Amino acid sequence: MSTVFVVNQPLQSTALEVRDLVIRYGDIVAVNSVSFVARHGEVTAVLGRNGAGKTSTLEACEGLRRPTSGSLRVLGNDVSNGDTSQRARIGVMLQDGGIAPSARVMSLVRHYCRLYDRGVDPRVLVEQVGLQHRATSTWRRLSGGERQRFSLALALAANPDIAFLDEPTAGVDLDGREMIRDIIAGLTADGCCVVLATHDLDEAERVAQHVVVLHQGKVVLDDSIVNLCTGNRRLEDVVREVTR
Amino acid sequence: MRLIVAQTRMELTTLLRNYEQLLLIMVIPVGILVFFGNVDVLPDSVSLSRLVSSVLTLSIMSTAMVSTGIATGFERSYHVLKRLGATPLGRERLIWAKAASVAMVEAAQILVLLVIASLMGWSPDAVTWWKLLGAILLGTSAFAGIGLTLAGRLRAEANLAAQNGLYLVLLAVGGIIVPIDELPDAMAFVARILPSGALAEAMHTSLGGVTSDVWFSYASGSGVWFDLVGWAVIAPIVAARLFRFDT
Numbered sequence: 001m002s003t004v005f006v007v008n009q010p011l012q013s014t015a016l017e018v019r020d021l022v023i024r025y026g027d028i029v030a031v032n033s034v035s036f037v038a039r040h041g042e043v044t045a046v047l048g049r050n051g052a053g054k055t056s057t058l059e060a061c062e063g064l065r066r067p068t069s070g071s072l073r074v075l076g077n078d079v080s081n082g083d084t085s086q087r088a089r090i091g092v093m094l095q096d097g098g099i100a101p102s103a104r105v106m107s108l109v110r111h112y113c114r115l116y117d118r119g120v121d122p123r124v125l126v127e128q129v130g131l132q133h134r135a136t137s138t139w140r141r142l143s144g145g146e147r148q149r150f151s152l153a154l155a156l157a158a159n160p161d162i163a164f165l166d167e168p169t170a171g172v173d174l175d176g177r178e179m180i181r182d183i184i185a186g187l188t189a190d191g192c193c194v195v196l197a198t199h200d201l202d203e204a205e206r207v208a209q210h211v212v213v214l215h216q217g218k219v220v221l222d223d224s225i226v227n228l229c230t231g232n233r234r235l236e237d238v239v240r241e242v243t244r
Numbered sequence: 245m246r247l248i249v250a251q252t253r254m255e256l257t258t259l260l261r262n263y264e265q266l267l268l269i270m271v272i273p274v275g276i277l278v279f280f281g282n283v284d285v286l287p288d289s290v291s292l293s294r295l296v297s298s299v300l301t302l303s304i305m306s307t308a309m310v311s312t313g314i315a316t317g318f319e320r321s322y323h324v325l326k327r328l329g330a331t332p333l334g335r336e337r338l339i340w341a342k343a344a345s346v347a348m349v350e351a352a353q354i355l356v357l358l359v360i361a362s363l364m365g366w367s368p369d370a371v372t373w374w375k376l377l378g379a380i381l382l383g384t385s386a387f388a389g390i391g392l393t394l395a396g397r398l399r400a401e402a403n404l405a406a407q408n409g410l411y412l413v414l415l416a417v418g419g420i421i422v423p424i425d426e427l428p429d430a431m432a433f434v435a436r437i438l439p440s441g442a443l444a445e446a447m448h449t450s451l452g453g454v455t456s457d458v459w460f461s462y463a464s465g466s467g468v469w470f471d472l473v474g475w476a477v478i479a480p481i482v483a484a485r486l487f488r489f490d491t
Contacts, residue, residue, distance in 0.1 A: 062330050064490075088332040098327025100319060102261065114250045115331045154327070 015193030021070035032217035043194040045208035052214040054197040091160030101140035112157035129153045144171035162193040205235040215243045251341035273303040297447035303353040308384045313391025317403035326490040370452025379446040382476040386439040389479025396487030414440040442471035
């Protein structure tokens, strides 16, 4: 599969630095002093149960949620202080889509390509996510997997240097998962930092090089897949142990 | 500017594909103008000029409040506003794009309505254009503020009901179709406080009509403009304070 991405950063340099991040909703502490880094050319999987703080952490990194305290540096910019000048280089896939039911695939992808203005051809992008036969369909007429790929296409419109993907394979069939896996591999091969929030531990084990596990708002594990999954040890066993 | 232009184009494209919105912003005002201009059911005091000012008020209310409010409410519930907030467009440019699309729709509405009114025998000779423009801007600010306050706080379905309900109430008793001095005292008192009555009256005087006596009761005839300016300032401030971009 051909990709439309270009190399923008040297491999392995830090793309995201989260330091002592705290997010409160009233009396509830959703994210409690979370720290980790994510690097260019790697997939960092942020794992955890429902309510662990994954989405809140990602949304703060995307500049959509102001943290209560802590610092967030995305592509060198301090997002926690409201610096969003790097938005054009950040790809975002929200857990809840963020697409109106009446939005048509090609029309919205073309619009996002215009907004990001990063030289991405919308037709190539729609083809890349396998929706060329659904180009004129509205979101409401797409299957669950097609909706996820539509949402992924909007993230790719940024030709991102860092991509935040929240549950990208939720509700996607096997072929669709393979396609998304290939796209993620293409992104990291081109030097992009991919930060992936997911419940799907098999998927994380297949695509991620680095794992951060959140439990009740705190980081309980931060290591590479190579260190964690030795011998017959599966990521699922490791995560179960630390979130017990 | 490039991003605002791109988003404005998207807003207008979305609007043109939405038949309910087109019905609200174009078919209903044109229908009311043509119907009441040709069928003798309104009080004799309602001249064609008064009807034109009422329909212009209705079209401003339809576009700035109901159409914008309902569309924004659904966009908020589908997290469209949140998603756009993560693009280089950002929230501030998104608001500018929405304002630009409202301005373009209103310009088209007013042009169509004035052309139809001319065909029905209304003459633009007595129009004070700068006053008309002022009334349109103030009315748009007031009604957009009200529409966005509701859209930014209520669930999409509740917002839909509230916007439509308010539209009907203002249409019936807000001094739009039936002038305030033709309403019963209690209703007239309420209508004088509402932005619809003030805008209809400001439109009426802009088109060369004489201000109704009810507005002389405060601020010596300028009351209508004070009322309208008040709504135009306060409603957007309330919207800015209460609006939530995400549910």
